[in-house]
Amino acid sequence: xxEPTYQADVVVVGAGVAGLSAARRLTSAGVSTVVLxxxxxxxxxxxxxxxxxxxxxxxxxLLSTACxxxxxxxxxxxxxxxxxxxxxxLHSDGRHHRAGVQPGSRRARGAQSARGALxxxxxxASTPLPGPRRPVAxxxxxxxxxxxxxxxxxxxxxxxxxxGAALNRLAGTSVERLLARPETTAAExxxxxxxxxxxxxxxxxxxxxALLCDPELTTSSxxxxxxxxxxxxxxxxxxxxxxxALPQLLARSLPPGTVHTGVRVTSVSTASVxxxxxxxxxxxxxxxxxxxxxxxxxxxxxxxxxxxxxxxVHHTTDEPxxxxxxxxxxxxxxxxxxxxxxxSAVDPSRAPAGRxxxxxxxxxxxxxxxxxxxxxxxxxxxxxxxxxxxxxxxRHTADAVPAxxxxxxxxxxxxxxxxxxxxxxxxDSGAVQGALRSAERAATALLTDLGVRRxxxxxxxxxxxxAA
Numbered sequence: 001x002x003e004p005t006y007q008a009d010v011v012v013v014g015a016g017v018a019g020l021s022a023a024r025r026l027t028s029a030g031v032s033t034v035v036l037x038x039x040x041x042x043x044x045x046x047x048x049x050x051x052x053x054x055x056x057x058x059x060x061x062l063l064s065t066a067c068x069x070x071x072x073x074x075x076x077x078x079x080x081x082x083x084x085x086x087x088x089x090l091h092s093d094g095r096h097h098r099a100g101v102q103p104g105s106r107r108a109r110g111a112q113s114a115r116g117a118l119x120x121x122x123x124x125a126s127t128p129l130p131g132p133r134r135p136v137a138x139x140x141x142x143x144x145x146x147x148x149x150x151x152x153x154x155x156x157x158x159x160x161x162x163x164g165a166a167l168n169r170l171a172g173t174s175v176e177r178l179l180a181r182p183e184t185t186a187a188e189x190x191x192x193x194x195x196x197x198x199x200x201x202x203x204x205x206x207x208x209x210a211l212l213c214d215p216e217l218t219t220s221s222x223x224x225x226x227x228x229x230x231x232x233x234x235x236x237x238x239x240x241x242x243x244x245a246l247p248q249l250l251a252r253s254l255p256p257g258t259v260h261t262g263v264r265v266t267s268v269s270t271a272s273v274x275x276x277x278x279x280x281x282x283x284x285x286x287x288x289x290x291x292x293x294x295x296x297x298x299x300x301x302x303x304x305x306x307x308x309x310x311x312x313v314h315h316t317t318d319e320p321x322x323x324x325x326x327x328x329x330x331x332x333x334x335x336x337x338x339x340x341x342x343x344s345a346v347d348p349s350r351a352p353a354g355r356x357x358x359x360x361x362x363x364x365x366x367x368x369x370x371x372x373x374x375x376x377x378x379x380x381x382x383x384x385x386x387x388x389x390x391x392x393x394x395r396h397t398a399d400a401v402p403a404x405x406x407x408x409x410x411x412x413x414x415x416x417x418x419x420x421x422x423x424x425x426x427x428d429s430g431a432v433q434g435a436l437r438s439a440e441r442a443a444t445a446l447l448t449d450l451g452v453r454r455x456x457x458x459x460x461x462x463x464x465x466x467a468a
Contacts, residue, residue: 007281008032010446011273012289013265013298016044018424018435018442019289020250020259024075025443027255031450034281035254036273038264042251044291045397046432048242053352055242056314056393059400060359061432062211062327062339066234069436075253080240082347085326088236090203091381092153092331096323099154099203153202153331163199170225171232178225183406186224187217206329207231210339212430213308213401215363220408223429236327241349246432268298270419285419285446289439292402292426299416305426310400311362313374314392320345320356321382328381335377336370338363358389366396402430410434414442418449 010026012019015037026033041047047058063070065081090097154160170178184192186208190200205217211227212219239245251259264276268288273281288295296302325345330337340360344351351357360374367373371391379386402425404410412427423442428434 008034008283009450010034010285010287011036011268011281011283012287013268013273014044014289014291014294014424015039015042015247015251015259015261016289016291016424016435017046017246017250017432018439019287020247020254021073021075021436021439022287022289022423022443022446023258024250024253025440026446027258028074029443029447031447033254033258034283035259036263036265036275036281037259037261040261042259042261043244043247045400046243046247048244049393049395051314051392054314054316054355054357054392055350056357056395057243057312057359058395059310059397060238060243060312060361061213061401063237063239063432064230064234065237066230067433069433073436073440075250076246079245079249081237082240083235083237083325084341084346085324086235088207089323089326089328090153090206090331091328092202094380094383096328097152097154097331098326153198155196155198155202159196159199162195163203166193166195167228167232170229173229175226175229178229179222179410181222181225183408184221185217185406186212186214186219186221189221189224190217202331204228206331206333206338209363210327210329210361212404213310213338213361213363214403215338219404220406220410222406222410223404223408226429227431238343238347240347265298268420270417284450285421287421287423287442287446289423289442291399291424293399295422295424295426299420299422302422303412305430306403306405307399308363308401308403308430309365309396309398311364311366311370311394311396313360313362313371313394315358315360315375315378315386315389316351316392317356317358317386317389318354319384321358321384323382330377330381334380336362336364336367336373337377337381340378340381357392366398370394370396402426404430411441412438414438415445415449421446 009031010033012023012033012035015035019035023033023035045059049056065083070076070079087099090099190204208217208224209215263278265273266276267274268286271282273286288298292304296304320342323342327339327341329339337360342356343359344357360378362370362374371394375386410428414423414427415421421442423438425431425435427438
């Protein structure tokens with residue numbers, strides 16, 4: 001065991017998005033910081049796997065170009081977002097229907113709200129697009145036919161007008177006002193706001209399930225409103241090069257030698273961090289930025305939320321389906337796939353030249369026949385045979401997304417006591433932007449408590465640890 005010595009002002013445990021973002025804010029303020037990560041790569045759940053030239057996200061949460069945190073977080077200045085086609089494609093009764101928004105700037109929306117509402121209504125018109133007329137037969141398997149919904153998933157022109165006006169109002173509502181609304185579940189809120197049942201079930205339910213990774217919509221209505229606000233205000237998007245782009249950009253923005261991988265932390269206190277193989281590190285403060293379960297092991301008594309499990313299935317094919325760069329949702333909910341997309345059409349860097357990457361997300365517990373069930377469902381959604389598609393990976397993450405059931409505190413405390421702090425998506429909203437917001441709050445609290453404008457100590461090199 002090494003003799004305890006000061007390593008830095010602050011030790012951050014965990015090199016996911018939250019930990020790296022907090023470290024960036026601390027080092028920018030002149031506080032010497034060491035980040036310790038048990039894995040051999042940064043990123044945590046925000047990981048991207050490389051397989052035969054493909055870049056495959058493990059969880060792959062949907063982002064929005066309207067997410068402020070992606071634009072203002074230090075270290076993410078070079079982040080490139082690849083937008084999906086406007087809105088989404090809804091599959092219903094064997095046809096594809098375009099449903100989406102094309103909002104103007106917030107200033108224009110505030111000054112020209114009537115014109116903005118009309119624009120939203122037109123953008124949400126569900127004109128049927130070419131799609132499969134009947135289920136595609138898969139040899140050896142019976143394909144069920146969902147019961148007809150009796151019309152387009154967005155309903156009548158009046159239904160669409162109501163939906164467009166509602167989304168337009170939501171896009172122009174401040175976050176503070178949304179958080180002040182009465183709280184219930186997302187499902188209850190949808191049915192209590194005067195929108196037609198067909199619009200709720202055919203569009204808003206599958207959309208929110210995709211955004212929140214919550215098929216039953218037990219999530220807090222406030223969190224759902226925030227997700228819908230981002231959807232109505234911008235374009236759904238993915239990071240260029242894979243989800244790992246966020247943690248890698250943050251890690252590269254730190255001073256050399258700040259991040260050390262392959263270092264497993266076994267205990268923490270307000271002034272030290274013990275590791276399995278690299279001795280004890282003394283410091284002025286500790287920030288635990290791991291996932292919720294690992295954080296609770298280091299911080300006994302910390303609340304551990306339930307989680308929404310997610311399975312991501314990646315396929316490749318030489319003949320891409322004809323949905324281009326659209327996010328495809330199943331309005332009929334006739335299979336396991338919550339949403340799917342030809343991801344290589346959204347971000348060409350995720351597949352080798354001439355190859356197609358189709359990524360599909362399944363919400364809920366993993367099953368033994370996930371790939372077979374997904375293929376059957378995708379054949380119906382895309383209207384093409386999938387039996388010859390090659391499966392690149394099936395990745396299940398049990399603790400993918402922290403559940404945010406009401407009552408949910410979107411600003412859970414990040415300061416446990418002077419010298420001991422915690423951050424992560426489990427302290428805010430269960431999304432990337434929640435992780436970034438909690439990191440900012442933790443760094444602010446930590447800097448306030450330290451009350452220093454320059455380093456307290458000079459960071460020493462970590463013995464035998466591999467620097468990222």
